[in-house]
Every structure is written in C-alpha cells, then in structure tokens.
Amino acid sequence: MANILVVDDELGIRDLLQEILNDEGHNVDLAENATQARTARASAAYDLVLLDIWMPDTDGVSLLKEWSTAGLLSMPVIMMSGHATIETAVEATRIGAHSFLEKPITLQKLLKAVEQGLASRTPAASRPGDTTGTHALLKGVGEDFSVSLASAEAHAHQGFDLDRPLREARDGFERAYFEFHLAREGGSMTRVAEKTGLERTHLYRKLRQLGVDLGRSRKN
Known part of the structure; x- marks a missing residue:
C-alpha cells in the first residue's frame, strides 16, 4: 500500500484514478491544481505523484521543476497529458520525471506505470540531467515513442x-x-x-x- 497524490484539473479523471488506485489498496489524495498540490506536498509524504501537464494555474512541468529546485522531488513523479510532444517528454525527464502516461489512460498502462514507479522508490527516480530515464518516459507517449535521447533531441532541434x-x-x-x-x-x-x-x-x-x-x- 502506498500514499499517492493525483494532480489533475479534470474532476472526472481525478475521481477515476482515485477509485482505481483505492481498489488496488493505495491511499490517494487529490489536487485539482498546482496550488493544492504544493499544499499537499508540504503537509504529507508521498510514495508517488501522478501529475497532469496542462493545468490552469501552473503547468505540471513547471511544478516538477519547482519541486526539483527546492529539493522536494523525493518521490517518483509520473506525468500525464493528452497533448504531449517529444520535446515535453525530454524536458520532463531532464527535470526528474519517472515516466509518462498519455490520455486517455488505460487501466493496464496506469497500473503498470504505478507499479514501476513504486518499485523505483529512490529520491528523484530520474535525476535532473540524468538521461537514463528518457527511454521509459518517451515510451509512455504512445507505445511507439521508444526513441533515444539523441534521436528526440534531433527531432526537437532539427526536424x-x-x-x-x-x-x-x-x-x-x-x-x-x-x-x-x-x-x-x-x-x-x-x-x-x-x-x-x-x-x-x-x-x-x-x-x-x-x-x-x-x-x-x-x-x-
């Protein structure tokens, strides 16, 4: 059983993820924006965070960077988005994201990503500047984004x-x-x-x- 924070501005997604993860035996807290996520992170220790990228106040990548800079990235963070790009995935990896879930999120991919994230359980599972987690992150942006960091950067800057x-x-x-x-x-x-x-x-x-x-x- 793990303590998990779900950060997403869509009520339906928050409720669905909470229901699924509760059924798996996890304790789940919810935040609908970055402000609530900051408050939750300051008041509790989490084993895993599911973090949406596109939010109305502060986007997920900026919040991830904020936590990393402040030394608060002590848990694996799984990014979520329905409009991700390779550039976004590479940036999130460099900051410290563990992996990526593309919306709509299937049950199988959710449970697999959560299992892998919890298994990593080391501070900043993908440390800023460490490219070893890039393959795992890109793989989540659609099953066919299994590309190397060099390839991703080439597309980002040349293609x-x-x-x-x-x-x-x-x-x-x-x-x-x-x-x-x-x-x-x-x-x-x-x-x-x-x-x-x-x-x-x-x-x-x-x-x-x-x-x-x-x-x-x-x-x-």
Whole structure:
C-alpha cells in the first residue's frame, strides 16, 4: 500500500484514478491544481505523484521543476497529458520525471506505470540531467515513442522549427507522427488506428485536418 497524490484539473479523471488506485489498496489524495498540490506536498509524504501537464494555474512541468529546485522531488513523479510532444517528454525527464502516461489512460498502462514507479522508490527516480530515464518516459507517449535521447533531441532541434507559434509546431510534430505510422503500417488505417489509440473516424478527421496525404498509402 502506498500514499499517492493525483494532480489533475479534470474532476472526472481525478475521481477515476482515485477509485482505481483505492481498489488496488493505495491511499490517494487529490489536487485539482498546482496550488493544492504544493499544499499537499508540504503537509504529507508521498510514495508517488501522478501529475497532469496542462493545468490552469501552473503547468505540471513547471511544478516538477519547482519541486526539483527546492529539493522536494523525493518521490517518483509520473506525468500525464493528452497533448504531449517529444520535446515535453525530454524536458520532463531532464527535470526528474519517472515516466509518462498519455490520455486517455488505460487501466493496464496506469497500473503498470504505478507499479514501476513504486518499485523505483529512490529520491528523484530520474535525476535532473540524468538521461537514463528518457527511454521509459518517451515510451509512455504512445507505445511507439521508444526513441533515444539523441534521436528526440534531433527531432526537437532539427526536424521542427521551434521558433514557430506553439500550435503550428504541434501540428508539424503530429503530422510527422502520423506519417511515420502510416509508412510503417503500409498505409493500413486499421493498424494505424490501433497503434495510435484513435478511432478510425477520429483518425481520418485528424489526418485531413493536418493535411496528411492519404491517397499515396491508403489501404483497407
């Protein structure tokens, strides 16, 4: 049994994670923003923190950095997001994140990540500047982001123009992501949908929105 803090601004996600983790025998505290998370961290010792990236007051990566700088990163932290990029994953790893969960979070991935996080139980499981945890973190950003730190940095600084507005940079990354999967799966929309965790209808809509050419590789 472990003491776990769940930080997420979405009530439904907080309640769901609490219910699942309680069923596994863990004690779970909830925080809906960084302010509440700071208060909880100051008043209790946690064995693990599940931390959302996008929050209204302070984003999760900034809070992670704050804890690391203050010497409060004494527990594994699992980052959560539905809109993560390789750049975000690399940054979180360098700061000290243990791993990453991509939303929507499946039961299997949640329990596996929590089990691995609790098993690590060393101060700052992925210490700032230590790249050994990069593979584990990137692996959580979709099953196919198992890339090396060198590869991730190459994409971040060479494959994408980081001077562009965030939305344009994110669209460029997502376009490359889907084109990669389409090429690897020989254009099979069914297999790409399975790999990326999207329904086919949503996948078609997303590809059209990004301007991905389906005509050259579409199958099935």
